[in-house]
Amino acid sequence: xxxxxxxxxxxxxxxxxxxxxxxxxxxxxxxxxxxxxxxxxxxxxxxxxxxxxxxxxxxxxxxxxxxxxxxxxxxxxxx
Amino acid sequence: xxxxxxxxxxxxxxxxxxxxxxxxxxxxxxxxxxxxxxxxxxxxxxxxxxxxxxxxxxxxxxxxxxxxxxxxxxxxxxxxxxxxxxxxxxxxxxxxxxxxxxxxxxxxxxxxxxxxxxxxxxxxxxxxxxxxxxxxxxxxxxxxxxxxxxxxxxxxxxxxxxxxxxxxxxxxxxxxxxxxxxxxxxxxxxxxxxxxxxxxxxxxxxxxxxxxxxxxxxxxxxxxxxxxxxxxxxxxxxxxxxxxxxxxxxxxxxxxxxxxxxxxxxxxxxxxxxxxxxxxxxxxxxxxxxxxxxxxxxxxxxxxxxxxxxxxxxxxxxxxxxxxxxxxxxxxxxxxxxxxxxxxxxxxxxxxxxxxxxxxxx
Ligand code: SF4
Numbered sequence: 001x002x003x004x005x006x007x008x009x010x011x012x013x014x015x016x017x018x019x020x021x022x023x024x025x026x027x028x029x030x031x032x033x034x035x036x037x038x039x040x041x042x043x044x045x046x047x048x049x050x051x052x053x054x055x056x057x058x059x060x061x062x063x064x065x066x067x068x069x070x071x072x073x074x075x076x077x078x079x
Numbered sequence: 080x081x082x083x084x085x086x087x088x089x090x091x092x093x094x095x096x097x098x099x100x101x102x103x104x105x106x107x108x109x110x111x112x113x114x115x116x117x118x119x120x121x122x123x124x125x126x127x128x129x130x131x132x133x134x135x136x137x138x139x140x141x142x143x144x145x146x147x148x149x150x151x152x153x154x155x156x157x158x159x160x161x162x163x164x165x166x167x168x169x170x171x172x173x174x175x176x177x178x179x180x181x182x183x184x185x186x187x188x189x190x191x192x193x194x195x196x197x198x199x200x201x202x203x204x205x206x207x208x209x210x211x212x213x214x215x216x217x218x219x220x221x222x223x224x225x226x227x228x229x230x231x232x233x234x235x236x237x238x239x240x241x242x243x244x245x246x247x248x249x250x251x252x253x254x255x256x257x258x259x260x261x262x263x264x265x266x267x268x269x270x271x272x273x274x275x276x277x278x279x280x281x282x283x284x285x286x287x288x289x290x291x292x293x294x295x296x297x298x299x300x301x302x303x304x305x306x307x308x309x310x311x312x313x314x315x316x317x318x319x320x321x322x323x324x325x326x327x328x329x330x331x332x333x334x335x336x337x338x339x340x341x342x343x344x345x346x347x348x349x350x351x352x353x354x355x356x357x358x359x360x361x362x363x364x365x366x367x368x369x370x371x372x373x374x375x376x377x378x379x380x381x382x383x384x385x386x387x388x389x390x391x392x393x394x395x396x397x398x399x400x401x402x403x404x405x406x407x408x409x410x411x412x413x414x415x416x417x418x419x420x421x422x423x424x425x426x427x428x429x430x431x432x433x434x435x436x437x438x439x440x441x
Contacts, residue, residue: 004118045275046199051333
């Protein structure tokens with residue numbers, strides 16, 4: 001129906017933002033977010049930005065993936 | 080063009096293999112995990128997640144596709160309203176193809192009904208402004224992800240004194256149905272919780288599931304590695320016997336959620352009993368428009384008495400939404416029922432379990 005997709009904010013004008021997904025630009029409402037700046041990533045859902053994507057947490061998730069793989073020895077103990 | 084940061088990492092085959100082998104290594108108990116988000120249903124099929132799991136883990140698709148869980152009574156009502164004089168029906172795309180008891184909005188449009196697809200609820204307001212002599216009705220469906228957009232739309236309509244706009248609410252909230260499934264005795268050993276719903280609501284609402292039923296809940300992102308990682312986190316909780324609410328999708332979901340969106344929803348909607356396809360009425364699982372905004376409530380503007388009708392013969396969509404049966408169990412699947420000519424709602428939306436199974440079947 002209307003899946004949430006990550007979009008990059010290009011411009012901000014009041015409660016509207018120009019956002020880009022895969023090279024295509026869309027208009028999005030940003031009423032639901034506190035402060036949006038060009039360069040931010042947001043999740044776009046049915047024309048509204050519903051949340052920002054936190055780049056630090058995104059990097060942290062990647063780090064966690066790596067940790068998953070180094071957990072092997074510890075988890076052998078649970079087995 | 081700058082790409083979404085890290086997108087390639089989330090789909091990296093080596094990483095996926097590694098997470099998958101971790102799951103194989105630690106999974107001992109026979110478990111069933113359920114996802115309750117149409118986006119996850121699609122991603123699980125698209126990335127072939129089931130094929131990466133050991134036989135101990137079974138994935139169930141739950142009632143997470145908003146179009147699928149919309150009751151037939153709602154479709155019938157939308158059609159009845161659309162048949163009235165000087166009415167324009169506006170709707171998110173997928174809904175127009177869902178069969179009601181004797182017709183669909185798409186078929187009615189072919190017969191001359193003015194049905195317009197919109198991408199956002201705000202588009203419906205624009206149509207209302209452009210057509211001041213006609214009543215514009217927006218079909219408000221979806222979970223906590225779309226309800227805030229509907230709320231803002233109604234607030235704006237009120238502010239601008241729009242008199243020819245209303246919303247027919249079938250908005251739903253997730254926690255009651257997640258508990259209902261367990262009450263009905265469906266064996267669920269872990270929930271893969273919806274990422275974007277949780278971005279709005281926060282994670283506290285899952286606490287009763289952990290406390291009352293001792294079932295782990297992991298809020299997951301939508302990339303292949305996100306989902307596999309979430310399954311790994313669920314397996315760890317199951318194997319160690321320590322169920323809790325965990326967030327895998329931390330880059331988007333904060334524990335308190337989006338408080339602006341929550342406030343807008345509270346301002347416009349109040350909880351109400353709501354019918355779900357396959358489940359019947361679930362107490363407090365829907366959102367009704369509050370009195371302060373009642374002039375925008377299509378249920379009040381067009382009072383109609385409707386009767387519930389049975390599902391189409393042979394369609395087991397209701398059971399599929401409960402995780403009791405899979406699309407392949409349906410005799411009509413990929414034969415009489417296809418995305419081009421859907422018999423039931425689960426085949427209509429690309430997020431529906433039947434449509435996703437059809438699209439990615441080899
Ligand atoms: S395949 Fe079609 S008829 Fe069968 S359960 Fe799915 S939607 Fe219903």
